[in-house]
Amino acid sequence: MNYKKLLLLLAVCCCWFPAAAQAVSGPTEQLKPTLDTLIEILLDPALKGEKQKAARRTKIMGYVTQKFDFREMSQRVIGREWKDLPPEKQDRFQVLFTKLLENAYIGKIETYSGEEIQFIGERIKDNRAIVSTQIENNGQWLPVDYIMIKKAEQWMVYDINIEGMSLVRNYMEQFKSILRRDKFDGLVKLLEEKNSTFE
Amino acid sequence: MISKKVFLFFLVLAFMLGPVWVIQADEAEGTVALPRDDRNKDLDIFFDAEDISDPFEPMNRVFFQVNDKLYFWILKPVSTAYRTVVPKDFRQCFDNFFDNVAAPVRVVNNLLQGKFAGAGIDLSRFLINSTAGVLGFGDPALITFGLEPRPEDFGQTLGIWGLGEGPYLCLPLLGPLTVRDSAGFAGDALLHPGTYVFSNPVDRAAYYSADKVNMISLHPDLYEDMKRYSLDPYISMRQFYLDYRRNKLLDRPVRSNVMINEL
Numbered sequence: 036m037n038y039k040k041l042l043l044l045l046a047v048c049c050c051w052f053p054a055a056a057q058a059v060s061g062p063t064e065q066l067k068p069t070l071d072t073l074i075e076i077l078l079d080p081a082l083k084g085e086k087q088k089a090a091r092r093t094k095i096m097g098y099v100t101q102k103f104d105f106r107e108m109s110q111r112v113i114g115r116e117w118k119d120l121p122p123e124k125q126d127r128f129q130v131l132f133t134k135l136l137e138n139a140y141i142g143k144i145e146t147y148s149g150e151e152i153q154f155i156g157e158r159i160k161d162n163r164a165i166v167s168t169q170i171e172n173n174g175q176w177l178p179v180d181y182i183m184i185k186k187a188e189q190w191m192v193y194d195i196n197i198e199g200m201s202l203v204r205n206y207m208e209q210f211k212s213i214l215r216r217d218k219f220d221g222l223v224k225l226l227e228e229k230n231s232t233f234e
Numbered sequence: 235m236i237s238k239k240v241f242l243f244f245l246v247l248a249f250m251l252g253p254v255w256v257i258q259a260d261e262a263e264g265t266v267a268l269p270r271d272d273r274n275k276d277l278d279i280f281f282d283a284e285d286i287s288d289p290f291e292p293m294n295r296v297f298f299q300v301n302d303k304l305y306f307w308i309l310k311p312v313s314t315a316y317r318t319v320v321p322k323d324f325r326q327c328f329d330n331f332f333d334n335v336a337a338p339v340r341v342v343n344n345l346l347q348g349k350f351a352g353a354g355i356d357l358s359r360f361l362i363n364s365t366a367g368v369l370g371f372g373d374p375a376l377i378t379f380g381l382e383p384r385p386e387d388f389g390q391t392l393g394i395w396g397l398g399e400g401p402y403l404c405l406p407l408l409g410p411l412t413v414r415d416s417a418g419f420a421g422d423a424l425l426h427p428g429t430y431v432f433s434n435p436v437d438r439a440a441y442y443s444a445d446k447v448n449m450i451s452l453h454p455d456l457y458e459d460m461k462r463y464s465l466d467p468y469i470s471m472r473q474f475y476l477d478y479r480r481n482k483l484l485d486r487p488v489r490s491n492v493m494i495n496e497l
Contacts, residue, residue: 139463178486199481205473208286209466225465232462 062164062183062190063157069102070152070168077147095141096133104191105133107184111193112207116214124219131226132206138233140195140202164190286476287401294404298468301409305457313450325451327371332445333383334363334370339425343386347394352384359383385482388425389418393483402472410475 073095076082082091109129110117117125150171157166162185169176182194182201194203213222288294317325337360344353359375366374375381392414393399400413411419423429432438450457464470 135463143459198478199486200474200477204477205464205470208473209464209469212466212469222465229465 061157062159062166062181062185063154065190066102066166066181066183066192067154069098072098073144074147074149074152077145078149091145092137092141096137099141100133102190102192104184104186104193105129105136107191107193108132108136108203111203112210113214114207114211116219120219124223128219128223128226131223131230134230135206135226136202138230142233162186286472287399288472289401290403294402294472295468297404297406298471300406301404302467304407309447309450313447313454316447317451317454320451322452325448328448329452330363330367330373331370332448334360334367335427338427339387339422340383340385342425343388343391343422344384346388346391347386349384349386352386355381356384387418388421389415389479390483391421392418399476399479402476404468404472410471412476412479415479 076091076094076098081087082094106129109125109132112132113120113128120128152168152170153176155167155169157164164183164185166181166183168179168181170179171177178196178198180196180199181192182196183190183192185191194201196202210222213225217225337356340356341353341360344350344356358379359381360370362375362379362381363370363373366372366378376383389412397414397417403411403413403416405411405416408416408419428438428441432441460470460474461467
């Protein structure tokens with residue numbers, strides 16, 4: 036092996052190892068850039084205002100879907116019945132539920148105006164993790180926890196707890212009650228109706 | 235803004251309450267840190283089903299509707315009118331006042347749960363805010379001394395003592411509760427100075443309503459947002475309430491949750 040080849044190998048290693056290290060980085064390190072990008076979009080003056088709403092939402096959802104596992108959320112809110120549903124119904128539900136979360140919660144965070152966010156810790160248990168943050172809100176700290184699951188070295192968010200109140204769990208309980216009464220098709224209809232109220 | 239005399243008074247108080255303050259500082263780290271492992275043994279923080287007991291659901295749903303009507307027909311119009319007349323700073327002061335009056339509830343329940351540091355902090359808060367805070371309208375205990383309230387109530391005390399949560403209830407005027415929390419509500423009423431100051435139940439109800447209207451005026455959108463984002467508001471409310479109370483029992487960091495207290 037001559038000198039040049041060795042140098043090339045070294046160069047390749049240098050480029051490759053940081054990438055490999057990043058791929059197995061912890062949940063906090065993986066969540067941070069996503070939130071930073073979200074904040075950037077929310078504070079971007081070019082995307083502010085009602086007129087820019089569609090463009091802003093598309094951009095936000097583009098980033099959010101990389102780190103938020105809406106499939107996992109859909110599966111969890113439906114519960115046991117999920118695996119009995121044909122794939123096209125699963126997909127239809129995922130689209131509607133993602134839209135509901137977008138309407139409800141992106142709408143909420145759009146009022147963000149530079150409040151401080153602190154990362155205060157993480158806990159990992161097997162392939163699941165909880166990343167705790169707090170956000171400044173009218174002089175108080177509002178605890179927001181991201182619950183994540185590791186899929187192919189990627190930590191994906193599948194629930195958000197605000198002040199310890201689980202968002203996905205809340206919908207799961209509602210859907211459980213609706214599924215019992217109106218079955219899956221009734222739930223889909225209700226979701227469609229709900230989403231149309233945000234337009 | 236603060237006169238010299240008041241400032242001196244602060245200094246003296248700070249000196250007197252120094253030890254309490256140190257305890258508080260130690261504990262404050264605990265509240266920011268993640269929930270301790272031993273507290274979470276029984277509860278899967280990673281989201282697995284927890285039991286919900288709601289055998290009275292049909293009755294609860296009726297009362298939920300009653301409260302909903304009460305909200306839109308009475309509470310909301312009154313608090314909206316009130317909000318337009320009274321500036322926010324004043325309303326915040328009234329909120330502080332109501333909170334300060336209820337201090338005995340927090341102090342005694344901290345004691346009953348063996349949380350002596352917490353009892354000391356809430357007692358200190360009461361003393362500071364009743365004097366330097368002008369009858370509790372201000373909150374210098376928090377702003378100047380960084381003493382955060384340690385809200386404990388009798389429902390939590392009963393939980394610490396090992397009493398189970400019991401079925402979920404949604405009661406007219408009182409809103410979401412569990413059987414344990416309704417016993418807690420009654421217990422706290424006995425500790426509340428208002429019970430003794432107002433001999434007439436109508437006056438007591440007026441005081442209670444004023445507290446609620448003031449609270450809603452400070453957070454006007456919460457209830458309607460919850461309804462807007464949910465497909466079954468009754469269940470959503472029930473879940474928020476149970477999550478909130480279960481977290482409080484475990485002393486996880488939660489702010490006083492206003493939506494729960496509103497209805």
